[in-house]
Amino acid sequence: MNLEKVVFGFFVVLAATLNFGFFIGDLQNPALHNKYELFAAVVVNLIATVLKFGDRTQIGAVHLATSLVADLQLIAATLALGFAAYISTDGLTPAATASIVSLSGGALLANVVSVVLLVVETVSFHRG
């Protein structure tokens, strides 16, 4: 067992699950989307991205790309949340919530691709 692979797999899957947890639920209802979960998803996604740095293989490059997409979407979601909560006079309206959650949904798709890549990599690995 390779500890590096365990840590890597752990963070990739955790990023996807946290993202999924935030995304699931009625699109417009802010009560169903916990902001702490979004925070955790952002942090874990950033860590997963850094873990993918410096891999020179083709699959490593795609891994990094999906992670960067997920980061971008999640950070956009947090910015949208910040805008709705602090700057917008209307506050956290159903429309604002919907846009935040759908942005995180995009990130979820990227994270799913990441997990699929991880599975493909594992399945195609032959030990002799």
Place this chain on the structure above:
Amino acid sequence: MAWKGVFRRDREQRGRRSALRLVAASAAQTSAAIFLVLRRMRAPLIVLIVIFAVTVLGLTLIPGQDAQGRPWRMGFFDAFYVMSYTATTIGFGEIPYPFTYGQRMWVTVSIYLTVIGWAYAIGSLLALLQDRGFRRAVAAQHFTRKVSRLREPFLLIAGFGQTGELLGRSIDALGRRFVVLDVSDERIDGLELDSYYADVPGLAADARIPGNLDAAGLAHPSLEAVAALTDDEEVNLAVVMAAALLRPDVPVVARVTTRTLAERMQAFGSPSMVNPFDRFGDHLRLALKAPASYQLLTWLESGPGGELPARGLPPRDGRWVVFGYGRLGQEVTRDLRAEGLDVTVVEPHPQSEPDVDLVVGDGSDPWVMAQVDLDRAVGFVAGTDNDTTNLSLVAAARRANPSLFIVARQNRPASAPLFAAMEIDALLVPAEVVAHEVYAQLSTPLLWRFLREMPAQGDAWAAELTDRLTRLCGQQLQALWKVRLTPAEGPSLRAWLDSGDARLGQLLRNPENRDEPLHAVVLVVSRDGQVILAPDDDFVLAEGDELLLAGWAAARRALGTILFVDAVREYVVTGRRVPSSWIWRKLSRASEPGGR
């Protein structure tokens, strides 16, 4: 014939394919620097992210109160804002409301944590920038980019020791570009300190690795020639091999000192090889037979700015004594005997039994000195590979017989002042011999042909040409250049050349005052593959001739004007002042009814 064509095409394709593969490999190699940074920065970045996450999360969870004292929790945005300016030591204060004690405790912990995180990340980045491997990777990338952007023809010099540097200077003085590959960091750093006219890209890397040769432009379309001049014969062989296999179309010049290696190199295409000892032996022979030819040869080989060397007068008959029967001793002995001279060899540890008069012993031994009977010898060669030994041998020989013709070998550049003070009659500096020879081969093909065919013309001819050169251009060789009499390079000459009476002497006049000659001498005229050496003033030029000239830099500019401006050509050739502007030409033609 057809088969030959097929084979050649196949070979070319193979060469191109392997060159392509090489390019891909070296491109991957150079992007390594970025990957190295990313990989090494993983741990510090993760630590930083975790510290930020923990401290921000803590701030949002710890209860605070607003201005009215009501319980209040900090939002993620506020927490991130506070942590960002705290961690970067900017410190705007307690925003948006004064902190409670719980919050202050947490912020205190956070400050120390984030400082550690930043210190670790920045420290790692700085350590990485100092890292030898990383800097090497960056330098390689920089070098590769510089070489791939070269748009003019350039020379690839592998090995930048004494020889490479001498060659580089001459090539630079000709206004041509070159690229350097050497194992030593110091020599490559030295490149930046030295003053060259053009920027010289250099890389400290092993020339044996084809990837490094490729980075230095082996697959580059503008590559003109490759010179393998390292001290290590194996490296030179590796460079010749790589160049012959990957770029069969590019000429290669290599330095060799042993015959076995020369034969191994011969298997790869036909590189031209320069053996300093062999060449020195040939030069010595030429110096014995034809001192003036030798003088002219060494002068032209010395490159731009070379001073006319003194003409030696070696003894034509008598006995020679050679100390040291190594690579040099063997070559010199062979050449001297071929000239029909007696040779006595002194060698402390003879490797093979030479078929010459051999005295086994150390040169510093008075008994050995007495044995070789220097009083009755005419020439003396100090050819060991130790400068101190050579100098003491020369001193001892001079004392025994002051009229001896002395030949000595200088191994290290640092010994140069000592040898100069000794006033040696013929000094061998292997590095210079190689550099001059390679320069003659690579500067212009015409010079190389001239130098090869010149000895056959005889000593008197060479003496006369040297006289002409010194009379017109002085003791210093300023410039050596090539002119092609084509419509593109000499548009003003067309009508004159077609007249069939275009004499060389008419063209080489000063454009300011045609009574004075142009300070330049034509060394060679090449016509349809035939060469005419040093044509005289009555030589009739024709279109398409290629001329190699030696002379002043000012003469080069003046000749350029003659070749391009009709009025100047007309004045130089006929003495008529022709107006050069269109309107004056019209007017003068009208006033001169019989005019052209």
